[in-house]
Amino acid sequence: MAYDPADLKLPGWLLRVLDLLIAIRIPLGRGWRLGFTRPGFVFFSALVGLWAAALYSGNNLLYLSGAMITAISVAALLQTRHILKSFPDPASMLPQLQQGDVTIVRREGELLFPAAAVVAIQWCYDDGDFSLLGRCEAGRLSLQGRIQAQRRGLYRCNSLRLSSAAPLGLFLLELQRGDSGEIVVMPEPVSWQAEGLNASAASNELRFGGDEWHDLRLYTPGDALSQVHWRKASGELSDWRVKRFAFDAAQRPESVLRVDLRMPAHAEAAAFERLLGRVWFWVLEQRGDSTLFLGQEQFAVTASMQSGALQRAIAAAVPETSPAAGDGGLLLAVSDER
Amino acid sequence: MSADLRHDAALLRAERLTLAVLLCGVAALALSDFVSPFYWLLSAVAATLRLWRGPSLHLSEMQASIVGWLGFGWVILELVFGRELIVAFTDFLLILSFAIVVEAATPRNHLHRMLVGLFLVLAAAVLTDSVLYVVPLLLMMWFLWRAAACLYSINWPGGDLPAVPVRKEGGWMLLMVAITALLFVALPRFEFHSLLKGTQPRLQTSGFSDLVQLGDFARTLDSRVVMRVEPLDDSADGIKQFRRWAVGRYWRGAVLSRFTGHGWQKVAGRHQFQIAAGKDLVVADGNKLSLALYREASDHAYIQLPEGLLRIKDIPEAIHFDGAAAAQFARAPSRRLRLLMDVAMAAELKGTGRPQHRERERDKIPDELRRWLQPFVASGEAPEVLLERIASELRGWEYDLNAAIDAERPITSFLRLKSGHCELYATTMALAARQLGFASRVVNGYLGGDWNEVGNFLQIRALHAHSWSEVWLAGSWQRIDATPSLRDGLLDLQFPTLDQLWESARLGWYRYVLEFQNSDRLNFLTSLWQSVRLYSNWLLAAALTIGVMLLLGRSVAQLRLRLRRPQREQLCSELDRWLRRRGVVRQPYQPLRHADLPEGVAPEQWNGFVQQWETACYGSGRLWKKHDLQRHLRALLKSY
Incomplete structure (x- = not known):
């Protein structure tokens, strides 16, 4: 915005007072709040002075001037209200985010009306918020900003706070909208190869659930007791091991991944995140028809990727108490992280 | 400084708009009669040059500041040399606006222009009452809106916002005008009579003072309207009745009793009382006709009272009223006033007091007049009859505003020429009455007026000023007007219809804007x-x-x-229509999966449909055609 009382070289204390005043938001009800910009506060003060002069003197031309300036203010507020009320849901325009990465958002959309406005978007979730700018210009909306999500998850929007000083830059109108959109933040993909476990190689070798003994893994509550290697077990639950057998089937086991979402005792949360990172890596690697058992849920990878259901499931995954559903295929579990 | 340079290109786009805001203020102030044309022309010419040559024609901030300070010094000098304070104030405002017009286009300069433009409009609200004020006011509304929007739209991250097309703003302009009118009518009025009341230069009028030299009265008879009178009942009958009442009506102003030899002097009446502002002046009761009189600010304090006056309601300022039926404000008002009056069709407004000693004085009567009266007296007729004969004789003489009257001996000169204007006729008649033994006096006021066919009101102009005499006959004051009737027809307008339209617009402005009250x-x-x-x-x-x-x-x-909307939007509209038919209203920003379950659809089927819809619309699936959507929706209903 190109005009500001600071340009008039006002004394510093006056500007500080102005800054205090423009921080005030006046609740108007139904989620609307009104504030002022610096020039807006000067404008409003002038308007109050003008009305005081008009009411005191009864000079009808001062009434007319006051009514004209008030009409400008009312029209500006109505236009801002119109812009904010019809502002589209920004969540539907946001890209898929990844944990820890800074995502530069530049998305274009359509507006139902022509406007020249910049709307500040504050997308609030449980313990934080994302901030973006929406530029409305000539019937187009462009979302701009940088978003960095520190953790994986399904960020459900508690409230969407939109604010704009358009069209005149005098009044700041704020709308808190109870949107129920969500932003999906995926885990950072963990390459299996990076840990010496090439995905394609693993898909040929790791075929659990068959008859041939393969290795031992940590016991996870819910494992069948018949599979516990009792001779290596001690009194400590964390020392228990479970026998794994390689799958020996003729079908394409690499097209099935079963993810066991149970958390072994004393396992760290980071291990669970790494597990999901591996799962996400595996999903991204898939090109054909594949099936993913994420805990108890089953997903046809291609279809559910298209609908976004799989991403939401991975982003929202939490430790479970039941073993992975389904039979055959590759089995990933937190205990593999050791 | 470098930041300023970087933004220069963007700021220059606002140049014309902020200049227009300032010029609206200058134009509004230029309407005031207190403003010297030289000063407002200075700003107007500078702005025109700047618009023509572009912003390259400018002074630096420092140079413009020096111009402002020099202007301040100049205005102080003006005051020292006796210029009126209010005129010097407007001079300073206009010099300041000149300095801002020629200043370089910077953010500060844009702010200066808008603030000063706004201040000039507000100053004009006090210093003018012209109907033309509405023009710069409406233009300012438009330019202020556009200029502020233009300044808002620049210097954003990602570049400046393009301006909204003018045709898209027309609706908002209409809305603003409607809100302005609504607020103007609805807001309450409080009368504190402060300095901020509108003020205007007083019209100069001769002959309405307490001491009038013969030849002074109505010296400049021009067509300026001094009073506008309209009926409060604006029905056809009301207007007809008022028009009948207004024809040939006498409006009395100054009542002058003492003849000085060269003129007339007011003598303070025995019965004089003061009426405070807000009170009513009650003269008589009777069947009334209500009217509103709009009195221009004049350099005299007299209220012109029509014959037939019953009451003046809610007097705006304190007045003195005396036994000679003359009313005066305590001091001449510096603004236009509206007086609400009740009048009767037939009643005569007369002085109530008995004649005073001064009204019988004969010592200053010129000898020529005495000699001129001798033939009448010699006839031996009764004095009342003689009065009538003298009046008839005078009415047969010639009415001439430009008669070569000797200022030293005006009555002698008038009797010799048998030609002159109303003041001489009234004086001669009054002195003749005294010579015949009657008390008499002269009344200066207005007679008649012209009817405005467009606005249906009476216009009383400066040239309708008139003088007549009053004689104490049979225990009351009787008006005797000895002026020839050829006095009529003084009005000579080049474009009478245009004049009527203009006067009508002015009265509408006074009635509905300037004088609008609770x-x-x-x-x-x-x-x-x-x-x-x-x-x-x-x-x-x-x-x-x-x-x-x-x-x-x-x-x-x-x-x-x-036709231009993407296919997805069309599908959304189609789907929303279908949802509304099934009792679900979805907001434009609401994802479908959060919408309620439509009537007649199974939950499982609906969830499946939502997944397919999102895949098709937002996922990587093929976007549906309209008939695909319709097919899916039909399937949903069948499955229930």
């Missing part, structure tokens, strides 16, 4: 309602035509939008 609100709404009823057919037709045109325009716009 009591007018109901009248205004009532007359508005009557007008609506009167023109209801036309209004209905106009509303229907506009409605149909708007509907057509909207349909065409929607069609164009639909």
Whole structure:
């Protein structure tokens, strides 16, 4: 915005007072709040002075001037209200985010009306918020900003706070909208190869659930007791091991991944995140028809990727108490992280 | 500084708009009669040059500041040399606006222009009352809106915002005008009579003072309107009745009793009383006709009282009223006033007091007049009859505003020429009455007026000023007007219809804007309602035509939008229509999966459909055609 009382070289204390005043938001009800910009506060003060002069003197031309300036203010507020009320849901325009990465958002959309406005978007979730700018210009909306999500998850929007000083830059109108959109933040993909476990190689070798003994893994509550290697077990639950057998089937086991979402005792949360990172890596690697058992849920990878259901499931995954559903295929579990 | 340079290109786009805001203020102030044309022309010419040559023609901030300070010094000098404070103040404002016009376009300069432009409009609200004030006010509304929007739109991250097309702003402008009118009518008025009341230069009028030299009265008879009178009952009957009442009506102002030999002097009456502001002046009771009189600010304090006056209601400022039926404000008002009066068709407004000693004085009567009267006296007729004969004789003489009257001996000169103006006729008649033994005096006021056919009101101009005599006959003061009737027809306008239109607009401005009061609100709404009823057919037709045109325009716009809108938007509209038919209203920003379950659809089927919809619309699936969507929706209903 190109005009500001600071340009008039006002004394510093006056500007500080102005800054205090423009921080005030006046609740108007139904989620609307009104504030002022610096020039807006000067404008409003002038308007109050003008009305005081008009009411005191009864000079009808001062009434007319006051009514004209008030009409400008009312029209500006109505236009801002119109812009904010019809502002589209920004969540539907946001890209898929990844944990820890800074995502530069530049998305274009359509507006139902022509406007020249910049709307500040504050997308609030449980313990934080994302901030973006929406530029409305000539019937187009462009979302701009940088978003960095520190953790994986399904960020459900508690409230969407939109604010704009358009069209005149005098009044700041704020709308808190109870949107129920969500932003999906995926885990950072963990390459299996990076840990010496090439995905394609693993898909040929790791075929659990068959008859041939393969290795031992940590016991996870819910494992069948018949599979516990009792001779290596001690009194400590964390020392228990479970026998794994390689799958020996003729079908394409690499097209099935079963993810066991149970958390072994004393396992760290980071291990669970790494597990999901591996799962996400595996999903991204898939090109054909594949099936993913994420805990108890089953997903046809291609279809559910298209609908976004799989991403939401991975982003929202939490430790479970039941073993992975389904039979055959590759089995990933937190205990593999050791 | 470098930041300023970086933004220069963007700021220059606002140059013309902020200049227009400032010029609106200058134009508003230029309407005031207190403003010297030289000073407002200075700003106007500088702005024109700047618009023509572009912003390259500018002074630096420092140079413009020096111009401002020099202007301040110049105005101080003006004051020292006796210029009126209010005129010097407007001079300073206009020099300041000149300095801002020629200053370089910077953010500060844009702010200066808008603030000063606004201040000039507000100053003009106090210093002018012209109907033309509405023009710069409306233009300022538009330019202020556009200029502020333009300044808002620049210097954003990602570049400047493009301006909204002018045609898209027309609706907002209409809305602002409507809100302005609504606020103006609805807000309450409080009368504290402060300095901020509108003020205007007083019209100079001769002959309405307490000491008048013969030849002074109505020295400049021009067509300036000094009073406008309209009936409060604006029905056809009310206007007809008022017009009948107004024809040839005498409006009395100064009542002068003492003849000085060269003129007349007012003598303070025995019965004089003061009436405070807000009170009523009650003269008599009777069947009344209510009227509103708009009195221009004049350099005299007299209120012109019509014959037949019953009452003046809610007097705006304190007045003195005396036994000679003359009313004066405590001091000459510096603004236009509205006086609400009740008058009767027939009643005569006369002085109530008995004649004073001064009204019988004969010592200053010129000898020529005495000699001129001798033939009348010699006839031996009764004095009352003689009075009538003298008046008839005088009415047969010639009315001439430019008669070569000797200023030293005006009556002698008048009797010799048998030609002169009303003041001489009235003086001669009054002195003749005294010579015959009657008390007499001269009244200066107005006679008649011309009827405005456009606005249906009476206009009383400076040239309608008139002088007549009053004689104490049979225990009361009787008016004797000895002036020939050829006095009529002084008005000579080149464009009478245009003049009537202009005067009508001015009266409308005074009535509905300048003099609008709390009591007018109901009248205004009532007359508005009557007008609506009167023109209801036309209004209905106009509303229907506009409605149909708007509907057509909207349909065409929607069609164009639909043709240009992406397919996905069309599918969303189709789906939303289908949802509404099944009791679900979805907000434009609401994802489908959060919408309620439509009536007649199984939850499982609906969840499946939502997944397919999102895949098709937002996922990587093929976007549906309209018939695909319809097929899916039909399937949903069948599955239930």
